[in-house]
Amino acid sequence: MTTRYRIDRLGSQGDGIAHVERQPVFIPFVLPNEVVTAARIKDRAELISVIEPSPLRVPPACRHFTVCGGCALQHMDHSAYLAWKRAKVVEALKSRGIDAPVAETVACPERSRRRVVLSARRTEAGMLLGYNRALSHEIVDIAECPIAVPAIEAALPMLRQLAKLIAATPQAFHMTVTATASGLDIAAEGSGKLSEAARRTAADFIIREGGARLSTDGEIIVEPRKPQVDFGGAVVTPPPGGFLQAVAAAEDAMAGLVLAHLAKAKRVADLFAGSGAFALRLARQSEVHAVEGDAPALAALDRGFRSATGLKRVTPEKRDLFRRPLTFKELNAFDAVVFDPPRAGAEDQSKQIAKSEVPKVAAVSCNPTTLARDLEILLSGGYQLKAVTPVDQFLWSPHVEAVALLEKPKRRR
Incomplete structure (x- = not known):
């Protein structure tokens, strides 16, 4: 049945949310405050027409938009879209009681997904x-x-x-x-x-x-x-189908934030190191211990290190950090830690970092919800959150990356 709806807000996946008798109805490809007609099935509805469009509505960039499931937000003004992504990070932090400075979202160019x-x-x-x-x-x-x-x-x-x-x-x-x-x-x-x-x-x-x-x-x-x-001048051959940051510009932006924060560290632990996107860049300024559970990815990192010039020492370690995180005693050998886990986050590893005396930490995440959980753990261990920067790596999708930078004050002896 076709019904008229007024859209209250956007949900976490980019769908518009309207309320009927206090129950949410999710409608894709709409914007807040629009009046639309849609055909409802249970708690979802298919958009039929936009009766009162938002001033934030723009023409989509692709002929397949609304049919292809790859993009959710091509119809949204770019500035408002970036603000919405920043708000996702802000809200995730607030849900854990974290009030921290969150920078503007680093934008993702069109035609940049490699x-x-x-x-x-x-x-x-x-x-x-x-x-x-x-x-x-x-x-x-x-x-x-x-x-x-x-x-x-x-x-x-x-x-x-x-x-x-x-x-x-x-x-x-x-x-x-x-x-x-x-x-x-x-x-x-x-x-x-x-x-x-x-x-x-x-x-x-x-x-x-x-x-x-x-x-x-x-x-x-x-x-x-x-x-x-190319990872900052070190050339790597990733394993077939291996993980790689989807957008080179986004990887550069995240790496720039991490490198600046850890600039004075002599020894850095790179946890969930993958094929070396952070480790090999960090090796221009620090010795790096790269820990990764995927053997082919770690081998690619090691080959990239051995074929590069001008790098400080990089030591690889194959280790499942979900089953066996680096302990706080092991971590105390380092001046800094960077970790970039999968969407599930790094709960157990964060508990060990929280107990450590590592002065500086950079947390990189593709999931604001698990990032907020991990940051709450680190803050409870005495870390101070200095900055959080959202990065729009997945253009027109509901996904957002973030880089969080933390410091732990030295204990007075």
Whole structure:
């Protein structure tokens, strides 16, 4: 049934929230104070029309917006959008009783996403390649993507052909595509086991199209050129499908904040170090102990360190920090700590840092909720929160990164 709604505010996922008999109804692609009509099913509604648009409403950048589930907020004025992302961080901190200075959001440029995860599936009508419709497994076939770097957007027809070559299953699968200095690095997951003939065909195709690497389920099919990513002058080849900050400019911004805060530290522990985005930059000014649970990522970091010049010592340690966090006694050997955990945060590790005497800490997070929890732990251990900076790495999505900088005053003897 189509009903008229007035939108009260935006929810955490970017949906508008209206209230009917004190019950929230979630409506995507709307803005606060708009009057809209929408078709309701339980607590969600599909937008039909905007009767009274907000002055903050702007034309979307992509023809697929509202159909493709990749973006939620292309229709929102950019300044208001950045303020909304900052507010997400502020509210997460307030929920834990933390009143701290929060900087303005570091903006994310269009066409800057160097790493995208596409969905693909073979159908009778042809190969689908794109993103899932919101709250659905339906793949929306895309012809453009204004968040992606031009090298990825221009390669969409080629990637669709490649998906057809490697689709050894009728089921949907994923292709992580990374634009590197040496070409596209393509990692498929769940595409099925390839025959020898299919492997040769796919390998020839990648070579002909100038790709850097193709892997399926972690196995390298062909690697004409090693994918290369620059971490502050140190060149790294990440493992197939390995984690990489999605936007180089966002990574630079976060690293700049971390490096400035830890500038005087002689020895730094980089926890959840990945392939070295922070560790190898920090090694320009400090000795670094890089701790990471993923062996291929740690090996990539170590190779990047050994092939670079002008770096101080970097020592790698493979360790599952969720099961075995560095203890406060181990941490006391360092002048500073940076940690950048997955979305689940670093609760147990934060408890150890809180008990330590490490003077400076930089906490990097892609989840304001778990960041706030971890900061509460650190503050209870005597740390002081000096600054929090939101970083918009995932343009037009509800996700926001943040860098929090902390100090612990020296105890008087």
